[in-house]
Amino acid sequence: MLDFSSNYERFVGRLKLGCRGFATQRVLALGLGGVLAASATVPVNAQQRSLEFWTQSYGDLLQWNATMRDLTERFEEETGISVQHETVNWSVAFDTWLTVSRGGAAPDCADMYWLHSFSAIGGDQYGPMPLNDYRDEWPDLEERFFEGSLQDVFWQGDFYGVPWRGDIRAFIYRTDAFEDAGIEDAPDNWEEIVDAAVKLTERDENGNVKRWGYAYGTAVNSVSWLLPYYWQAGGEFMTEDGQTATIDNEAMRAALTFMRDLMWKHEVVDPDSMEANYDPQPGFLAGDIAMIGSAEQAWGVELDRDYPSLEGKWAMAISPKGPENRASFSGGGYFGVLRGSDKVNECIDWIKFLSRDENMQMLSGASGNVSPNRAVMGSEFWSDRPWKVVVGEALSHAHTSQHPAPAWSAIATPEPGAVIYDMMYDAIVKQQDLDTVIARAQERMQAELDRSKNQ
Amino acid sequence: MERDKLIFCYTMVAPALLVTIGLGIYPMLASMVMSFQRYDLLQINQIGTPFVGLDNYITVFKDPRFVQTVVNTILFTAIAVVVSVAMGVFLSQVINANIRGRSVLRTLVFVPWFVPPVVASAIWMWLLQTERSPINDALMSLGLIDSNIRFLTDPSTIGPFSIPMMSVAAVRVWNGLPIIIIFLLAGLQSIPKGLYEAAEIDGASILQKFRYVTLPMLKPVLSVLLALLVMNGLGQFEINYIMTGGGPRNLTNIMAVYSYQQAFMFFRFDYAAAASGVILLMTSVVCIFYVRAQTKDDLR
Numbered sequence: 001m002l003d004f005s006s007n008y009e010r011f012v013g014r015l016k017l018g019c020r021g022f023a024t025q026r027v028l029a030l031g032l033g034g035v036l037a038a039s040a041t042v043p044v045n046a047q048q049r050s051l052e053f054w055t056q057s058y059g060d061l062l063q064w065n066a067t068m069r070d071l072t073e074r075f076e077e078e079t080g081i082s083v084q085h086e087t088v089n090w091s092v093a094f095d096t097w098l099t100v101s102r103g104g105a106a107p108d109c110a111d112m113y114w115l116h117s118f119s120a121i122g123g124d125q126y127g128p129m130p131l132n133d134y135r136d137e138w139p140d141l142e143e144r145f146f147e148g149s150l151q152d153v154f155w156q157g158d159f160y161g162v163p164w165r166g167d168i169r170a171f172i173y174r175t176d177a178f179e180d181a182g183i184e185d186a187p188d189n190w191e192e193i194v195d196a197a198v199k200l201t202e203r204d205e206n207g208n209v210k211r212w213g214y215a216y217g218t219a220v221n222s223v224s225w226l227l228p229y230y231w232q233a234g235g236e237f238m239t240e241d242g243q244t245a246t247i248d249n250e251a252m253r254a255a256l257t258f259m260r261d262l263m264w265k266h267e268v269v270d271p272d273s274m275e276a277n278y279d280p281q282p283g284f285l286a287g288d289i290a291m292i293g294s295a296e297q298a299w300g301v302e303l304d305r306d307y308p309s310l311e312g313k314w315a316m317a318i319s320p321k322g323p324e325n326r327a328s329f330s331g332g333g334y335f336g337v338l339r340g341s342d343k344v345n346e347c348i349d350w351i352k353f354l355s356r357d358e359n360m361q362m363l364s365g366a367s368g369n370v371s372p373n374r375a376v377m378g379s380e381f382w383s384d385r386p387w388k389v390v391v392g393e394a395l396s397h398a399h400t401s402q403h404p405a406p407a408w409s410a411i412a413t414p415e416p417g418a419v420i421y422d423m424m425y426d427a428i429v430k431q432q433d434l435d436t437v438i439a440r441a442q443e444r445m446q447a448e449l450d451r452s453k454n455q
Numbered sequence: 456m457e458r459d460k461l462i463f464c465y466t467m468v469a470p471a472l473l474v475t476i477g478l479g480i481y482p483m484l485a486s487m488v489m490s491f492q493r494y495d496l497l498q499i500n501q502i503g504t505p506f507v508g509l510d511n512y513i514t515v516f517k518d519p520r521f522v523q524t525v526v527n528t529i530l531f532t533a534i535a536v537v538v539s540v541a542m543g544v545f546l547s548q549v550i551n552a553n554i555r556g557r558s559v560l561r562t563l564v565f566v567p568w569f570v571p572p573v574v575a576s577a578i579w580m581w582l583l584q585t586e587r588s589p590i591n592d593a594l595m596s597l598g599l600i601d602s603n604i605r606f607l608t609d610p611s612t613i614g615p616f617s618i619p620m621m622s623v624a625a626v627r628v629w630n631g632l633p634i635i636i637i638f639l640l641a642g643l644q645s646i647p648k649g650l651y652e653a654a655e656i657d658g659a660s661i662l663q664k665f666r667y668v669t670l671p672m673l674k675p676v677l678s679v680l681l682a683l684l685v686m687n688g689l690g691q692f693e694i695n696y697i698m699t700g701g702g703p704r705n706l707t708n709i710m711a712v713y714s715y716q717q718a719f720m721f722f723r724f725d726y727a728a729a730a731s732g733v734i735l736l737m738t739s740v741v742c743i744f745y746v747r748a749q750t751k752d753d754l755r
Contacts, residue, residue: 095719102496121722123500206601209586270586272608276700277580282587406497413720416701416708417520430704452497 050082051343051350054096055111056333057087058165058367059301067366075353081346101127106338109347111164113333115155116242120406120452122339129339130158134348138162138355146395149372152332152402161336162355165369169217169228169329170387170394171317172295174287177211181290186317190232190258193293193320197268200290211287213268215280216259217294221414222274223421224401228294228329229255231399232322238449242404245449247423248442253434254323256427263428274421274429285310294319294329300387301368316387318394330398332372370395406452411445419444483735490728497722511729520705521713521730528709528734530615531695532688534624535631536681542628543635544673548665550636551643568633576697579626583607583698610703617706619699627694635680642676643669682745686738710734 053072058064065087072083086107088096097114100106101122112118118127141150141162149163173186181200187193197213204210217225230237235251238244263269272278281299283289285307295316303310319326335354337347353359357375364371365381370391377395382388402408411419423441426432490511492504515521550561567575582590583606591603609618646669654664670677692711695701701708701716710730718727 098496098719098722120500121496208602272585272605272703275608275702277584277607277698286587288586410497410721415716415720416705417716418720425704451495 049080049346050084051109051341051346052084052086052107053109053347053350054086054088054107056093057089058369059298060305061087064366067362071354071359071362075350078353079349081349083350097127100338106340108341108343109335109337109350111333112161112336113152113331114402114409115152115160115334115336116402116404117406117409119155119160124339126339128160129337129341129344130160131337131348132159134344135159137348137352144357144374145372146374146377146398148330148398148400149332151400153334153336155404161334162351163332163334163372164354164360164363165333165367166372166395166398167329167331168297168370168391168394168398169219169294169319170297170390171291171293171319172218172284172299173291173315173317174284174289174313175315176313177287177290186315187291187320189321190323193291194262194266194268197262197291198266201268209270212270212283212289213291214262215269215283215289215292216262216273218280218284218292218296218299219294220279221412222278223412223414223418223424224329225294226255226259226420226424227401228319228327228399229258229322231327232319232325233258234322234324237408237445238403238405240404242408243449243453245442245445247445248438251324252438256424256434256438258322259424260428260431264431271429274425284314287313297370297387297391298368300385300391304385316390318390319397326397327399328394328397329401330395331401333369405449407448411448419448486728486731487735489724490732492725494725494728495723507725511725512732515726515729515733520708521710523705524701524708524710524713524730525733526615527620527705527707528689528691528711530620531624531627531691531707531709532685534621535627535688536684538624539628539631539635539684540677540680543632543639546632547636547639547643548669551640564636565633567630570630572630572693573697575626575630576694579622579629580607580698583622607699608703610706612706619703619707623695623698623707626698627688627691630694631684635684638676638680639673642673646672678745678748682741685741689738689741690734 055064055068065085068085068087072085076082096104097112097118098121101118103126106126112128115128121127138144145163146166149166153160153163171186177200178184178186178196181196183196183199187196193214199213200211201209201213202211216222219225227237230247230251233251233254235249235255236246238246259269263271263273270278273280280289280292284292300316303314319328335351337344337351341347354363355373357373360371360373361376361379361381363369364373364376370382371377376382377392382392403412405411414421416422416425419441422444423437426437426440427434489504491506491508493502493507493510494504546564550557550564554560570578582588585591585603585605585608588603588606590606591600594600594604605618606622607619611617650668650672651664654668659667690711691709692715695707695709696712696715699707701712710733714727714730714734717723717730
């Protein structure tokens with residue numbers, strides 16, 4: 001049992017000892033307070049000429065931070081405004097921006113995405129800030145940037161910032177596997193995908209697959225694999241006003257049938273593709289997956305940088321054509337200002353600095369992301385490797401993955417219970433009746449869109 | 456003097472109490488309040504957070520996915536606790552014995568403790584990945600299987616049990632075993648050796664010594680351990696979420712993962728809070744039984 005008496009007495013004794021120095025302590029405290037008060041004016045001035053800026057992490061983190069350091073130093077030299085840059089890891093990015101949109105700690109300006117969702121969640125209080133009053137700072141926005149990328153910075157007629165990165169996906173394949181199978185060119189349409197995948201799939205004597213001919217996509221977000229097939233079949237997920245779901249149609253049947261047949265009829269796709277722990281990268285690197293339908297352009301950067309031994313064994317191609325077109329998945333991010341910031345003018349200056357062609361070039365090079373800036377995509381950097389030429393060409397088939405509905409991120413999240421994930425899983429993996437599955441998904445998606453109407 | 460002692464005691468526990476209230480009690484109460492409100496992030500600016508009574512609880516219990524997670528949570532907890540404790544009792548006896556190489560054995564047994572659950576999940580995901588699993592490779596080389604075992608993706612079931620469930624449960628046992636062994640080892644080392652000597656004199660066999668000496672003397676430790684393991688098991692999250700995300704087909708989904716998905720994927724903080732409320736309720740029941748059992752023991 002604890003002896004409280006002796007502990008207590010020791011505590012009281014120490015208190016009494018401490019009191020002897022009490023007068024000394026008062027003098028020290030007053031002095032410290034005075035110093036702090038005097039120095040308070042200096043930090044305030046510095047704070048007025050500084051801003052806080054967050055970005056996600058891209059490419060090689062050390063190189064990315066070094067690039068940001070260079071940009072912030074040059075900006076400070078030019079304007080006297082100091083930029084405190086912080087990197088947000090992609091693994092926590094969504095939760096971070098969700099928290100910001102609900103009033104959590106926020107920077108002054110940042111590299112952001114999913115404008116529609118976070119604007120809706122933040123309302124008039126938090127999240128991205130409309131910059132309509134500053135629209136004239138970029139009079140040549142339409143000339144300098146690709147039209148598709150500008151969809152990501154406008155919401156309900158308001159202007160929110162400047163797009164700076166794109167995520168274009170192209171077809172990627174193992175040229176060595178193609179050579180072994182006697183296939184000369186990358187598939188150009190869905191039928192050729194099937195033919196090639198069947199030739200490229202290999203099994204051992206027990207029927208275990210040694211090499212899958214095809215994988216739907218590279219991204220961790222399995223829902224993003226369906227999007228290009230559906231667009232290629234001529235479909236759109238919702239009306240332009242984001243109010244009505246439009247997935248119960250022949251295009252969706254065509255896309256889901258194509259994906260399902262690849263898995264079960266032709267048996268060229270791993271049945272575990274839609275499980276949470278599926279990762280096609282090790283398989284592709286090892287040559288156990290011959291083709292991937294929709295690969296992020298960051299794969300090109302990573303293969304060049306980290307796997308030089310695979311040089312000459314892989315290549316990219318533009319997306320094979322579906323029944324209607326060869327749309328490619330396109331994501332994006334933008335630089336914007338957060339509500340509640342009192343450094344708006346400083347942020348505008350910073351974003352204008354970043355959006356200069358030469359700085360966008362630096363950002364594109366360091367991050368490995370395609371740029372929505374025409375001058376950057378026309379530069380030598382984006383044509384010095386064959387895969388970069390393909391990525392540039394894929395831009396002309398780009399279809400934005402952003403949709404004008406706040407509920408889109410909930411609808412398209414790759415989790416069981418989400419509308420599109422459940423539709424894909426039920427149709428492709430469980431092989432349930434397509435009409436029933438699609439009708440159910442249409443109803444659920446409309447309910448989700450209704451949830452966030454009139455935001 | 457008594458009052459001074461009381462003030463002293465509260466002063467000493469105040470920092471820890473403040474942290475517990477700030478980071479534990481307050482968020483728990485806030486979550487409970489949220490579970491009785493409409494808290495949809497996509498509608499909060501329009502309709503606020505009106506009181507809806509038990510609607511959220513009714514909604515989650517009408518969701519067959521949630522009901523399955525309740526069953527899965529209970530099953531996972533039962534499997535993990537029973538297997539962990541059984542293995543813990545056995546291994547702690549082995550480690551407690553005066554055998555050569557005991558310290559090496561102890562180190563090996565305690566290694567999983569140094570691996571955070573997130574890292575453990577990532578490692579085991581690789582080990583159990585169907586096509587590149589070294590376990591499948593070894594089993595195939597030995598001729599024990601002729602096709603890969605889909606440790607984390609096989610959707611076939613026998614009742615509520617499935618291979619993914621067993622695989623994830625095995626990882627939870629592996630990661631949680633060291634702390635159990637430490638508890639039991641401490642308990643074993645506090646048993647007076649005289650009792651074993653007396654039992655030996657009376658002609659007790661090894662099993663009889665275990666049954667009539669070891670187990671009764673370990674009862675206080677075991678009751679604390681079981682209560683802690685059950686309460687911890689009901690709120691488990693990371694291993695299931697990282698290894699399988701609750702799949703395949705919801706077979707490894709548990710209440711904490713369901714709650715997370717509702718909040719951060721679907722922006723339904725109300726449903727997430729309701730699911731968490733069910734976890735709290737189940738944990739409280741265990742806690743009440745434990746406290747009552749402890750009180751009865753103290754009165755004796």
